[in-house]
Amino acid sequence: MRRSMRSASEGYDELKLRPATKDDRDAIFHVRKLFEGPEMTPETLGNHLQSLDLEKQTRVVESSEGTLIGYAELWQRRPGWFTPQIWVHPLSQRRGLGMKLLQALEVCAFSFSDETPCTLLAQPSGAGRAADHLLEKRGYFLQSTYEVRELTMRTAPAPIGSVPGIQIRSFVPAQDAQKAFEADNEAFLDQKGYISRTFELWSQRLKLHADDFDPTLCFLAWDEEHVAGGVYNHIERGVGEVMHLGVRRPFRKRGVGTALMRYSLAEYYQRGITTVHLTVDADSLTQAHLLYERLGFQVKDTYRNYIYELSKREQRAQ
Structure with a gap:
């Protein structure tokens, strides 16, 4: 079947790669809406683009006729760590545009990190494997696979119960934050690829300083003066989000995680x-996914974490 988009037959020399501009909003939306849900609108996309440094964090590909057929953006997770995201119009796929955009984002990463080697963390999702193949061809390696799980409560949840020697109470940031942070860092030492966070980065990840952060949705399990574990929750568009659940090693296999949930x-x-939604490592050493399974959470989607270490020497060679 012959493709209707003329650019599908064009070569690299006829394509234009450049940073996005605010005037590209509608063209970017036209490409991204083919892959995303109804929650993305031209308005929400426009607000998102305003939060980016378009020169340093975005690239678009245009056909010789000026049609935008691909868009890519880079966002910084923490110093030296970046996530690339790429969208290519279906009629222009399988022509190497994804690789072209990926390599362009790798170069962009160095504008943020000076002389520090960069780590790229890509997260393709869904059942399709085209993005996985692209990343593997480029040299990214699969670090972990995560499940997106969902629970719909049609009746009241089971009684909470208790854990001997453990008290569970709401999180009070002013007095609990430091102990909660230390316990959380310890709880995730078994997670593949986990890098210990500073208190500031931990606070940012859990949105502790956001206007809509509600500490009464978060709970800590206490063994006298020590935090055994914690769960941090949030409500987004009427849906519960379990942002984080962690239990320290000495307190596992005692029902602490189940009680917190x-x-x-x-x-x-x-x-x-x-x-209620959450994500969990499908191959967790602690088998956390089995806890959620017992509570009735069903797998709705998956995504993979691919890692690539990019050195300055590689950047200069591109």
């Missing part, structure tokens, strides 16, 4: 929130 589900249900 039951407290969370009970609080959500009391507030009229009956759908």
Whole structure:
């Protein structure tokens, strides 16, 4: 079948690669809407683009006729760590444009990191494997696979129960934050690829200083004066989000994680929130996914974490 888009037959020499501009919003939306849900609108995309340094963090590919057929953006997770995201119009795929955009974003990463080697973390999702093949061809390696799980509560959740020697209470940031942070860092030492965070980065990840952060949705498990584990929750568009659940090694296999989740589900249900989402490492050394399975969470999607270490020498060679 012959493709209707003329650019599908064009070569690299006829294409234009450049940073995005604010005037590209509608053209970028036209490409991205083919891959994303209804929650993305031209307005939300426009607000997102305003949050980026378009010169340093974005690239578009145009056909010889000036049609935007590909878009890519780079966002910084923490110093030296970046995630590339790429969208190529279906009629222009399988021509190497994804690789061209990926390499362009790798070069962009160095504008943020000076002499520090960069780490790229790509996260393709869904059942398709085209993006995985692209990343593997480029030299990225698969570090982990995550499941996106969902629970719909049609009736009140099971009773909370108790754990001997453990007290569970709401998180009070002013007095609990430092102990909670230290416990959380320890709890995730078994996670593949985990890098210990500073208190500031931990606070940012959990949105502790955001206007809509609600500490009464978060719970800590205490063994006297020591934090055994914690769960941090958030409500987004009427859906409960379990941002983070961690239990320190000495307190595992005692039902602490289950108790923290039951407290969370009970609080959500009391507030009229009956759908809850979370993500979990499908190959977790702690087998956390089995805990969520027992609580009734079903797999709705998956995404893979691909890692690539990019040196200055590679950047100069591109």
